[in-house]
Amino acid sequence: xxxxxxxxxxxxxxxxxxxxxxxxxxxxxxxxxxxxxxxxxxxxxxxxxxxxxxxxxxxxxxxxxxxxxxxxxxxxxxxxxxxxxxxxxxxxxxxxxxxxxxxxxxxxxxxxxxxxxxxxxxxxxxxxxxxxxxxxxxxxxxxxxxxxxxxxxxxxxxxxxxxxxxxxxxxxxxxxxxxxxxxxxxxxxxxxxxxxxxxxxxxxxxxxxxxxxxxxxxxxxxxx
Numbered sequence: 149x150x151x152x153x154x155x156x157x158x159x160x161x162x163x164x165x166x167x168x169x170x171x172x173x174x175x176x177x178x179x180x181x182x183x184x185x186x187x188x189x190x191x192x193x194x195x196x197x198x199x200x201x202x203x204x205x206x207x208x209x210x211x212x213x214x215x216x217x218x219x220x221x222x223x224x225x226x227x228x229x230x231x232x233x234x235x236x237x238x239x240x241x242x243x244x245x246x247x248x249x250x251x252x253x254x255x256x257x258x259x260x261x262x263x264x265x266x267x268x269x270x271x272x273x274x275x276x277x278x279x280x281x282x283x284x285x286x287x288x289x290x291x292x293x294x295x296x297x298x299x300x301x302x303x304x305x306x307x308x309x310x311x312x313x314x315x316x317x318x319x320x321x322x323x324x325x326x327x328x329x330x331x332x333x334x335x336x337x338x339x340x341x342x343x344x345x346x347x348x349x350x351x352x353x354x355x356x357x358x359x360x361x362x363x364x365x366x367x368x369x370x371x372x
Contacts, residue, residue, distance in 0.1 A: 153280070157267050160284035165256055165291060172248045177241070179249050186235045186253025191261070193231035197224050215333070222329035228254075229321065232294075232301045243302050243368070251298040255291040263287055282346050289346075289353050296353070296360045297324045303367050313367055320360055327352060 169175060174183070205221050232254060236246040263283055300321045303309060309317070331352060335345045 154267065157280045157284045160281065161259065161263060161267065161287045164288050165252065165259065168248075168291065169252060172252075174245075174248055174252065177245065179245070182239055182249045183253035183256065185238070186250050187257030187260075189231050189235050190254045190257035193227050194261075197227050200224060200227075218329060218332070219326075222326050225325050225328070229297060229301050229325065232298050233305060236298065236302060236305075247295065247298040247302050250301075251291070251295040254298070255287075255294040258290060258294075259287050279342065282342055286346060286349070289350050292353050292357050293324070293327070296357045297321075299360050299364050300324060303364060306367070309367065310370060313363065313370075316363055320356065320363065323356055327356065 169183070174180075201221060201224060205217060205224075232250045235250040235253065239246050239249055266283065267280060300317055303313070304317045304321065331345070331349050334340070334348070340348065
């Protein structure tokens with residue numbers, strides 16, 4: 149039964165990434181090693197972020213929620229956008245190809261580094277626990293988030309982007325950077341349960357994805 153539970157969690161977490169890779173056309177471009185390079189860049193960026201946070205923002209030890217400190221920590225996530233831009237700048241091809249390579253490589257590296265061991269150790273435990281199902285679902289939300297962030301970075305770095313689109317793109321990028329902080333603060337203040345918090349994150353990510361998609365379509369149509 150525990151092995152069956154682990155199989156369900158593993159499939160729920162990893163198969164959407166495999167399906168995205170196959171159905172997005174990346175497999176036809178032999179983009180596997182490009183995604184691996186994006187994952188290596190992810191590791192380097194996360195190392196830099198950890199060193200920066202450990203140096204300037206030590207862990208809060210008080211019992212009161214440190215709003216300012218958490219906000220400053222969330223600001224460090226701008227490094228993810230810089231890393232995604234670095235990955236896309238090193239790949240030649242169409243915009244959608246660059247976006248999917250950067251996003252899929254980045255999200256897969258995060259999935260392996262942050263969820264692989266907890267799923268392997270925890271989901272194979274004696275007792276069933278819903279948190280591993282939630283962790284698997286959350287990995288799919290992260291995939292959507294990084295696709296959205298990559299699309300936003302690609303749009304803002306277009307040299308011929310119309311100035312009318314720039315404020316909207318910057319606003320969406322700001323929302324992407326501070327989305328986790330806003331959701332964490334909202335969950336803390338409202339004392340939401342784990343399933344409710346997961347649903348809220350999925351809804352917010354979905355709305356952000358739809359807004360980015362609409363803007364992306366508008367940008368592509370104008371430049372075509």
